[in-house]
Amino acid sequence: MVILFLAPLLIPLSNAQAALFTVSPKVCVISQVQDFCDLDLKFEWQGDVMGDVCIYEQSKKIHCWQQQRAGEFNYKARVQVExxxxxxxxxSGVLIAKAQVEVQSTHVQKSRRRLRSPWSFF
Incomplete structure (x- = not known):
């Protein structure tokens, strides 16, 4: 069972500029910790200034635009961790904005920490 949540993210570009950078969904819930989450991500961005920009997943380049002020991109991702x-x-290599996709597990730990020592009389 996979549950998805959507949320926009507003991040400043620099002191003088601002960009709207959204990635949806932002959270994927998996049933087991070892499971992968297959997502259809939608990226949208809009800036004040035209430029050449690229989206990276960790350090891997996944899509670029040239001389654009805004863009959209759909991407199939398989993630296991944030x-x-x-x-x-x-x-310039300058970071304009960033966002994260979280992976949460519904699996509840079955073991609990013992509250007192086994040798205690009380």
């Missing part, structure tokens, strides 16, 4: 996506200016 994954960070970055919007980077491809000319």
């Amino acid at each position: 994954t960070i996506y970055s919007l980077i200016n491809s000319e």
